[in-house]
Amino acid sequence: xxxxxxVDDVSMRFIIEREKTDTIKEYFLKMVQRKLKxxxxxxxxxxxxxxxxGEAVALIGANGSGKSTMLKIIAGVMQPTxxxxxxxxxxxxxxxxxxxxxxxxxxxxxIYLNGALLGHNRxxxxxxxxxxxxxxxxxxxxxxxxxxxxxxxVARLGFSIATQxxxxxxxxxxxLSVGDYSFQQxxxxxxxxxxxxxxxxxxxxxxxxxxxxLCKRAIWLDxxxxxxxxxAEAVCDAYLQSMEQKG
Amino acid sequence: MSLNVERxxxxxxxxxxxxxxxxxxxxxxxxxxxxxxxxxxxxxxMMTVMVFVFxxxxxxxxxxxxxxxxxxxxxxxxxxxxxxxxMYAIIDNGMLIKKIYVPKYIFPISRVISCFVTxxxxxxxIVIVMLVTRVRIHLSILVFWVPLxxxxxxxCGVGMILSALSVKFRDVxxxxxxxxxxxxxxxxxxxxxEAVPESVAAIIRLNPLYVFINLFRDLVLYGNVxxxxxxxxxxxxxxxxxxxGAFVFSRLQDDFIYYI
Numbered sequence: 001x002x003x004x005x006x007v008d009d010v011s012m013r014f015i016i017e018r019e020k021t022d023t024i025k026e027y028f029l030k031m032v033q034r035k036l037k038x039x040x041x042x043x044x045x046x047x048x049x050x051x052x053x054g055e056a057v058a059l060i061g062a063n064g065s066g067k068s069t070m071l072k073i074i075a076g077v078m079q080p081t082x083x084x085x086x087x088x089x090x091x092x093x094x095x096x097x098x099x100x101x102x103x104x105x106x107x108x109x110x111i112y113l114n115g116a117l118l119g120h121n122r123x124x125x126x127x128x129x130x131x132x133x134x135x136x137x138x139x140x141x142x143x144x145x146x147x148x149x150x151x152x153x154v155a156r157l158g159f160s161i162a163t164q165x166x167x168x169x170x171x172x173x174x175x176l177s178v179g180d181y182s183f184q185q186x187x188x189x190x191x192x193x194x195x196x197x198x199x200x201x202x203x204x205x206x207x208x209x210x211x212x213x214l215c216k217r218a219i220w221l222d223x224x225x226x227x228x229x230x231x232a233e234a235v236c237d238a239y240l241q242s243m244e245q246k247g
Numbered sequence: 248m249s250l251n252v253e254r255x256x257x258x259x260x261x262x263x264x265x266x267x268x269x270x271x272x273x274x275x276x277x278x279x280x281x282x283x284x285x286x287x288x289x290x291x292x293m294m295t296v297m298v299f300v301f302x303x304x305x306x307x308x309x310x311x312x313x314x315x316x317x318x319x320x321x322x323x324x325x326x327x328x329x330x331x332x333x334m335y336a337i338i339d340n341g342m343l344i345k346k347i348y349v350p351k352y353i354f355p356i357s358r359v360i361s362c363f364v365t366x367x368x369x370x371x372x373i374v375i376v377m378l379v380t381r382v383r384i385h386l387s388i389l390v391f392w393v394p395l396x397x398x399x400x401x402x403c404g405v406g407m408i409l410s411a412l413s414v415k416f417r418d419v420x421x422x423x424x425x426x427x428x429x430x431x432x433x434x435x436x437x438x439x440x441e442a443v444p445e446s447v448a449a450i451i452r453l454n455p456l457y458v459f460i461n462l463f464r465d466l467v468l469y470g471n472v473x474x475x476x477x478x479x480x481x482x483x484x485x486x487x488x489x490x491x492g493a494f495v496f497s498r499l500q501d502d503f504i505y506y507i
Contacts, residue, residue, distance in 0.1 A: 014505075023416065023417065024416045025418070027416070072345075075346070075347065075348055076348035077346065077348050078504055091348070093346060093347055100343050100346070102270055104277065105270060105273065109269075109270070112266055113266045113267070113270055116259070117263060117266075117349060118347065119259045119263075119349075120259065121258060121259045121262040122265075122266075
């Protein structure tokens with residue numbers, strides 16, 4: 001196992017309470033009455049793969065195929081029921097841009113807060129601050145609370161923070177519909193730059209064109225199992241074909 | 248747990264804790280004209296009301312009543328505010344916890360710390376009361392911060408328990424309001440411990456908040472340096488609560504994601 005991300009026989013089981021029990025009273029009542037009904041659901045069933053440093057890999061699959069769960073497990077946010085994930089390096093997650101922003105703080109304050117959440121210390125952020133502001137092109141609005149930002153501006157800021165500070169692995173969850181056309185192009189260029197500088201990319205998407213453009217390899221998940229793992233072109237085509245047949 | 252994700256250096260998490268504390272402080276008095284002055288004014292105003300109530304309506308025979316009161320009140324209010332804020336730390340940061348890996352104990356701990364910072368402004372109120380009432384100032388006041396540190400550690404422990412439990416059972420948030428009220432009356436803040444029957448006083452002496460407040464009053468108000476056993480008792484209580492909090496939190500933290 002030499003990859004930067006090693007996913008070894010990962011299964012993820014969700015226990016779904018049939019009815020939501022939110023209060024202690026309900027919980028005990030139902031426990032006494034033996035009405036606590038659970039059903040199991042496996043979002044991932046023994047998935048294994050390994051990603052080498054510098055690779056650009058896409059996870060594709062329909063809704064509910066287990067892509068997002070896989071991503072959460074790799075990010076360390078969720079613990080797998082079985083199996084293990086080893087990640088050698090820092091992860092910059094681009095999962096829903098701006099998730100870590102505080103609306104009441106200004107963009108400047110949010111840059112430091114978000115950077116700290118991504119695991120960068122103050123000095124690192126001070127070094128990268130200007131680059132982040134330049135990339136986002138939000139100079140005039142940097143001391144304005146983020147609550148008055150448009151969603152496009154929030155996305156710009158989020159993308160800039162995640163990509164301007166050096167990270168070993170960039171995790172991207174369908175976001176490249178960010179901002180206007182010219183900013184999207186800029187994001188693409190930035191991601192290609194990072195790839196050629198040796199950053200590993202893990203990209204989750206339905207969009208076969210974007211996948212082909214950015215990634216060399218694709219892993220197709222369906223109902224928690226790997227259907228295909230191989231060159232992006234071939235896997236995307238097979239995936240699209242099967243979708244058409246279903247549709 | 249994938250250890251490598253956790254491999255990020257510890258000092259980066261210190262950085263994160265500070266950023267979260269700074270956020271709390273920035274937001275606390277945003278849009279108020281007097282801002283941080285409130286941390287000073289509030290305890291003084293509350294104390295004035297209580298001095299009035301308990302000097303004219305219900306009398307207790309306590310020397311330097313104003314100072315007696317504000318010492319207990321400052322410490323209890325810190326505990327109350329810090330644990331209440333910490334209780335919501337995981338719930339409020341749910342969106343974030345779902346997206347980014349961060350050691351989750353940082354959220355309740357940073358809230359307790361930010362309350363501690365504002366409380367240190369309130370200490371100025373105690374100084375003002377000391378000057379106005381011309382109480383004798385003893386050398387023992389130099390170590391006033393030790394009981395405060397005990398209380399900080401104790402509050403972190405309680406905060407971790409509350410934040411972890413409230414994720415799954417929101418009832419905790421409703422219940423805790425009642426608990427803190429009961430706890431306030433069970434702590435000699437505005438009455439002397441001599442005012443209650445000995446059987447009750449024996450129980451109150453086991454109340455950690457009373458232990459901390461008593462240490463503080465000894466140092467600041469009475470100029471006694473407490474016995475070593477009293478210091479040890481306070482330290483033991485604080486450390487034990489912190490250990491229990493950390494244990495409960497670590498047992499429950501992997502399940503947070505299913506409830507936020």
